[in-house]
Amino acid sequence: MSLPSNRRRQPSGLSTELVLLWSGIILVALALLLINVAVRLGDLISGTAIRLPGNPFDLVFGLIAGRVGWPRAATPLIIILALVLLVGSIVGVRLVHRLRHGSSRVDTAATYLGRGREVESLSERSAVRTATRLGVAGSPGVLIGRSVQGDRPLFGSWEDMIIDISGPRSGKTTSRAIPAILDAPAAVLVTSNKRDVVDATRDVRARSAPVWVFDPQAIAGEDPTWWWDPLSYVTDDVKAARLAEHFAAGTRDPGARTDAFFDPAGQDLLAGLLLAAALDQLPITRVYTWVTRPTDETPVDILRSHGFILTADQVAGVITAPERQRGGIYGTAQQMAACLTNRAIAHWITPPTDTSVWRPHFSPAEFVRSKGTLYSLSKEGRGTAGPLVTALTVAVVEAAEELAAQSPGGRLAAPMLGILDEAANVCRWQDLPDLYSHYGSRGIVLMTILQSWSQGVDVWSESGMKKLWSAANIKIYGGGVSEAQFLEDLSRLVGDYDRLSSSTSSTKGQTTVSQQLQRERILDVADLAAMPKGRALVLASGSRPTLIRTLPWMSRPDADQVRASIAHHDPRSRPVESVPTSMSTLTAADLMQETRR
Incomplete structure (x- = not known):
């Protein structure tokens, strides 16, 4: 029986006698x-x-x-x-x-990893061929890095879904998120809990398309010069239930246990109230008012008047339930909607009260038809805007899916790129593992970036994280993770090689050299845990695992443009009087008007 291709002989080590x-x-x-x-x-x-x-x-x-x-x-x-x-x-x-x-200490392992034809599906030629077939111009795909063995650029095509797992300070933003955003040929959706990715790319992207920054927690210090109504997403009871799920997942602590009765009941109540507010065209903040008034039957009347009888009965059943049961359900719903009490957040999701200042309304359907960029920022913890970031992300992705369904071949003519940075913290999209592989065929390319495997488990459970991992065509590990089980599984996926070692023994003046064939891991757990910055392991469908050099934006031809964007939005720099801070959003609004016409 022949040896598998991932097992190659290592040249034997030289003894002292042979060296001399x-x-x-x-x-x-x-x-x-x-x-x-x-x-x-x-x-x-x-x-x-x-x-x-x-x-x-x-x-x-x-x-x-x-x-x-x-x-x-x-x-x-x-x-x-x-x-x-x-x-x-x-x-x-x-x-x-x-x-x-x-070079790096792990570079020697590249000899036993994928190279040449073994990673042909990741080559630039393959990516260009796929882009040509899909009619995509301007970019062959998402640049992954350059192979250590052969120094070839490797790309993910516009059909590939990507997941990155890299620890803190491992270069996720500089080498993965920023270059992907700069190379995207059409609309880009970005989530993050830091402003660095926004500062680095917004001016470069704004040169050719509108830029929108959703910053309800003032992470980037952005003023609410536009607004988005989350209830515009709610067109029926199904979407109301999805929006309620985002509120529930976004406010729940990672790994927290849920109550088998009160959590689902509170989520169902919140879905009914969201639907009622959407049907009556009320601001979403009215929902929080209702969850603080357990006996208010206004939402029931609204639901009945619009023909949602069963949903009305569901809400009415909670209102007429025993006091302790009703209080528990309303209290649970109140916790889920807690972010609506933040006045700073409310400015981003409610109509402007000052009619003298024009603030355009963001439309996901119009955004996906443009080549614009949407940055959605929030941070975890008390008062998080995570549920709204998730809701906005889902609204945009579903708008893109609807547009793809109406486009030739059932996919977007120009692919939309979604960078879900810090997804486990700011974008806890519960259905993501189930939908991941589906979006690749729609021209919606998602790159989910996590700091560790356990981060994903906290959000999607162990089975959900495995499903997400398996659904990704390209998996990238950039080091900085100390989870032994995850690294052990990764090491087994990389495989083994056959090492030919020699030993020398002397007996009665005679020297004997013996050789042994030993099977060893190409990259063991210690190697993966200590993966140096600037290196990453790539596992792609149909290709052998390979080692790459990551390419930070500083090595790009447009690095000066990125530096200028960072300097322009540096909080320590003085604002330029001739350029108003809302210029990018005003430009976005103008282009939206053009798109509408």
Whole structure:
């Protein structure tokens, strides 16, 4: 039975005796070379026309025995040649040292990982071929990095779904999120809990398309110059239930236990109240007013008047329930909707009260038809706007899905890229594992970025995280994770290689060298845990695992534009008076008007 292709022999290590033997052979060979070149050139220069032996060994032995004379010109020649050889050796050693200095300790493993045709599906040629087939111009795909073995650029195509797991400070933003945003050919959706990704890319993206920054918690210090009504997403009871699910998931602590009765009942009550407010075109903040008044039957009347009889009966059943049961359900719903009490958040999701200041309303359906960029920011903890970020993200993705259904081939003509950075903290989309593989066929490419496997388990459970991991066509591990079980599973996926080792033993003056074939992990748990910054492991469907060099935005041709964007939005810098802070959103509004016309 032949060995699997991921098992390759490692050259055997050299013993001390073999090292000394080869060193002696090399020195003798160099001496022979220098003497022969010096004597033969010296003879030509001196013009002595001595008959020299053709065999280099005979020439050396002839010099020793006195049968061959030493030309006078050979002395300076051999000195010059020795100096040239010495200088060349020094330069070579320094060059090798420089190359090794730029390499990583895990780079030796690249020899046993995927390379060449084994990662052809990730090659630029394959990505260009896919982009041409899909009619996508301007970008072959999502750049992953350059292979350590072969130094080839690797891409994810516009049909591939991506998941990144990398620990803190491992270069997720600089090497993965920012380059992907800059290269995107159409609309881009970004979630994050930091402002760095916004500052670095917003001005570059705004040069050709509208930019929207949803910043209800003032992470980037953005003013609410536009607004979005979450209830515009609620068109029926099904979408009301989905919106309620986002509120429930976004306010629940990671890993927290849920009550089997009160949590589902509170979520159902919140869904009914959201539907009632949407039907009567009320601001979403009215929902929180209702959850603080358990006896208010206004939402019941609204639901009945619009024909949602069963939903009205459901809400009415809670209102007429025993006091303690009703209080528990309303209290649970109240906790889920707690973010609506934040006045700063309310400015982003309610109509403007000052009619003298125009604030456009964000439309997901119009956004996905543009080449704009939407940044949704929030941070975890008390008062989080995470439920609204999730709701906005889902609204945009579902609008893109509806547009894809109406487009030729059932997919977007220009793919939309979604960067779900810090997804487990700011975008707890419960249905994401079930929908992940589906969106790839719709031209909606999602890149979910997590800090660890357990982060995903806290949000989607162990089975859900496994489903999400399996649904991703491209999986990238960038180091910085210390979870032994996850790293052990990853190490097994990478595979083994056969190592040929040798040992030397001496008995009664006789030396015996024996060789053994040992199977070892290509990258063990310790190697993966200590993955250096600038390296990442890529596992893609149909390809062998491969090691890459990540490419930070600083190495890109447009790095100066990124630096200028960062400097322009640096909180420490003085605002430029000639450019208002709302310029990007005003531009977005103007372009939205153009799209509408």
